[in-house]
Amino acid sequence: xxxxxxxxxxxxxxxxxxxxxxxxxxxxxxxxxxxxxxxxxxxxxxxxxxxxxxxxxxxxxxxxxxxxxxxxxxxxxxxxxxxxxxxxxxxxxxxxxxxxxxxxxxxxxxxxxxxxxxxxxxxxxxxxxxxxxxxxxxxxxxxxxxxxxxxxxxxxxxx
Amino acid sequence: xxxxxxxxxxxxxxxxxxxxxxxxxxxxxxxxxxxxxxxxxxxxxxxx
Ligand SMILES: [Cu+2]
Numbered sequence: 001x002x003x004x005x006x007x008x009x010x011x012x013x014x015x016x017x018x019x020x021x022x023x024x025x026x027x028x029x030x031x032x033x034x035x036x037x038x039x040x041x042x043x044x045x046x047x048x049x050x051x052x053x054x055x056x057x058x059x060x061x062x063x064x065x066x067x068x069x070x071x072x073x074x075x076x077x078x079x080x081x082x083x084x085x086x087x088x089x090x091x092x093x094x095x096x097x098x099x100x101x102x103x104x105x106x107x108x109x110x111x112x113x114x115x116x117x118x119x120x121x122x123x124x125x126x127x128x129x130x131x132x133x134x135x136x137x138x139x140x141x142x143x144x145x146x147x148x149x150x151x152x153x154x155x156x157x158x159x
Numbered sequence: 160x161x162x163x164x165x166x167x168x169x170x171x172x173x174x175x176x177x178x179x180x181x182x183x184x185x186x187x188x189x190x191x192x193x194x195x196x197x198x199x200x201x202x203x204x205x206x207x
Contacts, residue, residue, distance in 0.1 A: 006181040112205045
């Protein structure tokens with residue numbers, strides 16, 4: 001088959017780019033162990049209020065784990081519980097969250113924390129709060145008429 | 160009859176000028192790579 005020289009150039013360019021992107025993805029998933037925020041942990045969405053730890057949302061100090069605090073969030077139309085939380089600066093926090101009704105978003109603006117909260121699934125993300133100040137949590141999955149009013153705050157305070 | 164001549168004409172057209180096509184494909188590719196790498200660096204910087 002005859003192929004123009006230029007055609008070979010851009011086919012090789014495209015193939016190499018694809019291989020680079022897939023390698024980055026593969027290293028991230030299989031070597032660094034990255035996984036989606038919602039990864040096989042399930043919950044009965046009707047019984048969120050009586051299922052630990054979601055029966056008492058908030059910040060909990062933990063010991064003997066890779067993180068210092070566990071921050072439990074429950075999302076429902078159209079609010080988050082807790083509505084505001086204070087976290088000591090520099091602490092590593094595992095956010096554990098789920099939804100009581102429909103799909104909600106959970107984004108801490110300006111950070112990598114950005115996950116979907118699906119009814120029936122528990123989403124988790126471990127992160128560190130290095131900067132003092134207020135962080136805004138917003139819902140970025142359209143969930144109904146009150147979607148734009150759905151927010152919460154994380155205040156990072158010095159120890 | 161004019162029919163046999165058609166074949167000759169299409170064969171000489173085969174080596175068309177693809178310089179512009181190559182340039183636009185590479186420009187598009189480079190833009191995609193720049194955008195991808197920029198977003199990747201934002202992600203990595205926020206990992207801290
Ligand atoms: Cu929403």
